[in-house]
Amino acid sequence: MKIMKICTALAVGTIAYSLMLITPAFAQKKPKLNDAEIASVAVTANQIDINYAAIAKEKSKNAAVLEFAKTMANDHKSVIDKAVALVTKLHVTPKDNAVSRSLNANAEKTKKELRAKSGKAFDKAYIDNEVAYHKAVISAVEGVLIPQAHNAELKALLQSVDPVLKTHLEHAEMVQKQFVGK
Amino acid sequence: MYSCSGGFKKAPGVYHVQIKDMKFQPADLIVDKGDTVEWTNEDMTDHDVTEDAANGWHSAPLATGKSWKTAIYKNTTYHCNIHMVMKGNITLE
Numbered sequence: 001m002k003i004m005k006i007c008t009a010l011a012v013g014t015i016a017y018s019l020m021l022i023t024p025a026f027a028q029k030k031p032k033l034n035d036a037e038i039a040s041v042a043v044t045a046n047q048i049d050i051n052y053a054a055i056a057k058e059k060s061k062n063a064a065v066l067e068f069a070k071t072m073a074n075d076h077k078s079v080i081d082k083a084v085a086l087v088t089k090l091h092v093t094p095k096d097n098a099v100s101r102s103l104n105a106n107a108e109k110t111k112k113e114l115r116a117k118s119g120k121a122f123d124k125a126y127i128d129n130e131v132a133y134h135k136a137v138i139s140a141v142e143g144v145l146i147p148q149a150h151n152a153e154l155k156a157l158l159q160s161v162d163p164v165l166k167t168h169l170e171h172a173e174m175v176q177k178q179f180v181g182k
Numbered sequence: 183m184y185s186c187s188g189g190f191k192k193a194p195g196v197y198h199v200q201i202k203d204m205k206f207q208p209a210d211l212i213v214d215k216g217d218t219v220e221w222t223n224e225d226m227t228d229h230d231v232t233e234d235a236a237n238g239w240h241s242a243p244l245a246t247g248k249s250w251k252t253a254i255y256k257n258t259t260y261h262c263n264i265h266m267v268m269k270g271n272i273t274l275e
Contacts, residue, residue, distance in 0.1 A: 074264075164226070167204040174266065
């Protein structure tokens, strides 16, 4: 089933040895989100990747990883700025919910695991997580957020973010090749 | 334009490439030598255009709505240096 595939995708959306992920929020019966909650999830998901990029900027010395992290920070900030502008225009206040809370809770665990690493081990863990995280977010955007968005402009914004996420995934996979077998 | 040697000489053309949905559109362009290609960023993220060849042409980062152009004198390939997986080709007729 589509939802189980999303849950599976989200379940592997982290660095390999992490036990907890985004799974809890999406692994229950299909979450029903209203537009305020969708906006909150969208902003949260983007902010999480900005936070991961900040750790990479602090810890990595690999040029390709640093360039990638810089792009992630800038691009996801652009998405957040667009989302905030839209919800302001629509007089919608993003509403915290079980999904956004679960995203944040699992991100805290991932951040702790990343901070515990250094050197090439960190670089590999960071980029592996970026690949997995973007796959999970793409699945959630396509499978839950876009279909459930009611407002046409919110739906259009989410649809325009989808190619950004896919390009990020492709870029992350390209950088990941440096660390294959290491 | 009428040239002194006789006959009409075609004025250099201008081709437009949209940077949209994380792609150069069109990604493959055929132009005449000396034609200009102008790229316009229609995405929410910054992009640039960077010739693949060493010491080639390149734009500064382009914010949403910004454009950059250059004249083309040889077959070339290029990419976005911010999103390295975005690529384009320009071929001379």
